[in-house]
Amino acid sequence: MKPIRRLLIANRGEIAVRIIRACRALGIAPLAVYSPIDAGAPHVRLADAAWPLPADAPAESYLNIARLREIARAAGADAIHPGYGFLAENPAFAAACAAAGLIFVGPPAEVLERCGDKVHAREQIAAAGVPVLPGTGAVSDEEAVAAAGRVGYPLLIKAVGGGGGKGIHVVDSSVDLPSALRLARGEAVAAFGDPRLYLERWLPRPRHVEVQILADAHGAIVHLGERECSVQRRHQKVIEESPSPALTADLRERLGAAAVAAARAVGYVNAGTVEFLLDSDAFYCIEVNARLQVEHPVTEMVTGVDLVEAQLRIAAGEPLGLRQDEIVRRGHAVECRVGAEDPHHGFLPSLGVIEAVREPAGPGMRVDSGLAPGLPVSRYFDPLLAKVVAWGATRQVALDRMAAALDEMAVSGVRTTLPFLRWAVRDPAFRAGEYDVRFAARWDEWVNGRPPDQDALLSAAIAAALWAHHRHRRTVLPRTATADGWRRTARIESLGEGS
Amino acid sequence: MKPIRRLLIANRGEIAVRIIRACRALGIAPLAVYSPIDAGAPHVRLADAAWPLPADAPAESYLNIARLREIARAAGADAIHPGYGFLAENPAFAAACAAAGLIFVGPPAEVLERCGDKVHAREQIAAAGVPVLPGTGAVSDEEAVAAAGRVGYPLLIKAVGGGGGKGIHVVDSSVDLPSALRLARGEAVAAFGDPRLYLERWLPRPRHVEVQILADAHGAIVHLGERECSVQRRHQKVIEESPSPALTADLRERLGAAAVAAARAVGYVNAGTVEFLLDSDAFYCIEVNARLQVEHPVTEMVTGVDLVEAQLRIAAGEPLGLRQDEIVRRGHAVECRVGAEDPHHGFLPSLGVIEAVREPAGPGMRVDSGLAPGLPVSRYFDPLLAKVVAWGATRQVALDRMAAALDEMAVSGVRTTLPFLRWAVRDPAFRAGEYDVRFAARWDEWVNGRPPDQDALLSAAIAAALWAHHRHRRTVLPRTATADGWRRTARIESLGEGS
């Protein structure tokens, strides 16, 4: 057991801020890194110290293993937290940390390796008696054609080396299989440098439910209940909640036990997530995510367990100190991911510079945010800006608080997914808990399918006219209060310098 | 039972914002009022609609019963929430609401009357078997002199009509009694229009511990555990926490039962607080506060119960729907009150206009704030600006989160109590839970008694020099980017308009 005193955070945005805050509650000194455009980002301001990375492209910044190791040495760090994404599930990085005598806050390299090989991991999990979807191991094109009938259509082609929803193809019939295989193999090589593919049965309208687990290096494993993550776009989660409105108490218990069994089957250590597809009351394990999930706060709100603190303690070799029967869930939590994407224009990324931010607060609310005035939102990084999390004694209260919080929130400088989220949490089917992975597609029908709302049109027209009026008046404004104006300008300019 | 649909909030600042947020989770339309300087305040922006009050002086604004009743009628409100302070414990206002067919969100007028008469309330509470401090009923000067020996020195002179720490005098010996009585009676007349005084035994170093209760109109009463409120200045609470580090499980249970008995003795209805002084393991009930307390969030964080929601349900006539054994406390919560007072200059009120605000966030944090850029902080209202509340699975985690959050927070435009709070939550005695009502006085010794910190001096000197350097450079700045400068100035000026 080796205590962590100085932690280098090899990430950016809201998750870097989140990890810094966990450090504060453990007396650990948080150390940041930043690419040039992140120089004024909140994680840089909140850390004890921050080191620059050479350029913005991920390979040169938050994926730059060589530079991160140099900084860790120069900063006197004894551990590195990779957050999620970037290097979080990279076995080579975990091994490099270990070789340099640094604690990698996550599973050991061999566990990352095992979980990253989806086919092998699925075999191990199935062998432990956990239901998995019918599927194959890594297959050649010929083997795939032969096996497809047994797997059944519709089926998915997935990359063995894949993740994050990339390189996935749905195939409806045997006619489409050969061309889809060709396409998928090309994508797999391009994205992961690994041409291996496997097949898996595809469920048309499942729910995506996952279970948070914690496992220490001494063999103890507990689960912290499930998260429902069926609101997805392009295989990316957008809204998550816990508990899932789809589970009975019995199903919940069986799912939790299955998650622990799956984690044990892959020899899991640290915080992880076992993902399942739920098809009425049958569930199938699809993979083990060997990292802290974006959506971990809903579990924290419901269980009261600080998952990042748990990660750090486990990484330092401490025993879990938490028995399954000590994990008591209370109330309901929901998370909405606010991203820099324009929901009225096909969720295209919205790039720009954050001008100002208004974040919600109050009872039951938590906002994990990487937003700050002056921060560039660039093509280099993920569009996630902030996570709004609401807790309530009941699901209804949590959703009402969330709806009000989304109304309170505003971001100036880029378009965000806030309008989509406001729509979703008020949608009657969502409110009733009756939704599946196809839910988010209804936004497009809603936006494009309905006639223009006369009330909204009138409000928008008045606003547009007043905006023009205001601008017109400004143009002809006499140049009064010049000295004061200059002072203010200077102040604003000086603020610009720092951000 | 009469459901509340439109709620007029007869208050301002963070508590008005808090009540608005409770409305959102209940589908109630929140309606605001505002004095002229509060026109751009957050509670005005967040409400569905807002009505102006004639002037800033409390008697003409948030104490203006006649105008508030007119607005309630015009706004179609069916209920009024008084928040705390102002009209919260005014029986005449509660009666006026009832007469106008409006639900007063608080105890009925007769309960307010009963709790407001501290002497009579104490007699009723003592009769119910709850320990109270030795004391008298309302006494003439002659009776006071005669009774003082029985009460024992040191003793307190308190105003029968008093509250909020006003008009209280400590008397150490019989020599000082006559002059103190004269002084106190004059103050009581001036402050409360009621010359009646009573005596009470004074404990030199007690802890202040209070118990939150909820009582419905159908006779059900539960308690939600205690809050420790011993960090006080001028009899005003500054930091509160729950649970109290001073209570054993046995003492906690007895205190809870005593609080319920006291509430029952005065016929209490709605949310209220029974205050006790704790002297090692003896406790004495001192009064029942017939309102929502400023510090209610610590109880909400620990119990998961939304107290404002409970107030609204009780006021609408709903049964409590919560049994004592259903109230489960989890973890630890602490609240720091951030006020516009200058802790380095005798906690003098700091008036001005809020220029900018940086509020903390993250896991376990809650900020109830009335702050917004452009808001005037005036002599008319209480200096409380925002409440920072931290929850943690343990007291240590809650305090570490609080310390980090206070470091994150900043307010530009007025001086605040943040430096005092940062000192307090790091003080070893406070960290150890070993403090009493004299704790806050140690700040003055700390500030004035220690030699100048060389490290702080050097940092301050460098900062002062860089500030002067920056200003110097700005002065000689060439007038570049003029058009852009003007645009920015115009924008800032237009922002000023709206806030």
Place this chain on the structure above:
Amino acid sequence: MKYAVTGAGPDLEVEVLDPPAGPGRLRVRVHGREYDVGWSPALGSTHWWLEWDGRRQMVAIEPEGDGLGVTLAIDHLDLRVAPASPLPRKRREQGGTLQTVEVRAPMPGLLVTVEVRPGQAVGAGATVAVIEAMKMQMELRAPAAGTVREVRATGGREVSAGEVIAVLVPDGGGR
């Protein structure tokens, strides 16, 4: 000041009236009805509080190309806004000459009278016609001094929004 708002559904004319209703409050006429409207900055240079018809909402307005992207809580509209008076829209976009200006009905309503006849010289701001809608009358004025070339409508009949009432040749022949 009048503004023509186009781009989503039927065109609208929004008139901002003087004097304003109070600090941070304006008087706006739309569809012939007058409203007391709250309008104040909410966030950055893009977000505004709009209070209208008993509701307060935050509106984001971002210029994009020639138009404005207007985002409400959930809805988004791509609009164009331009002053509708005193200068009438020039016909450049229609490829016509620049030598005439049209006086158009800013809203549907009853054309009460036409005050000019062809060939008449008018000063800038002279009343060209009077239109009535929702029980209110409004004068249509000459945007510039010139000569009336054509009168296309007569008093006493209904006109639709945007309908040309009269055509003027400004002094100097335009441009």
Place this chain on the structure above:
Amino acid sequence: MKYAVTGAGPDLEVEVLDPPAGPGRLRVRVHGREYDVGWSPALGSTHWWLEWDGRRQMVAIEPEGDGLGVTLAIDHLDLRVAPASPLPRKRREQGGTLQTVEVRAPMPGLLVTVEVRPGQAVGAGATVAVIEAMKMQMELRAPAAGTVREVRATGGREVSAGEVIAVLVPDGGGR
């Protein structure tokens, strides 16, 4: 640019050096030691990030009267700051004549040597004494050209912060 900072404890001289260390970073000399200091706005017109000697802190600076209220996380100091060069500080606040200036130890330490003797003429910037603390040596220089009137300390002994080492009469006898 040199700044004299006075008001809390011993007087300090802070020199801001050219060129800056980088964007948002300055070079500052204080007590004879040079630091790479981060300085950037944090909030409003009052709060700044100060990064110095491996620590980042937020500092609030508010002008009050002739001085500055400087608030750190917990501490508060009331300081005065003025350009320190080329003009020496005048003794007006001590009510004395304006004809002498004192050279004081800016920090406690070992007085290594005194380089001047009474009656000696010195140029502006001439070394008056050398002081050592925290393993660093620092020269105390004459703030203006003049004549040494008095030497109050001798090399080889400890001096406290603010202690007068020598007294000069500036050329021209002061103002």
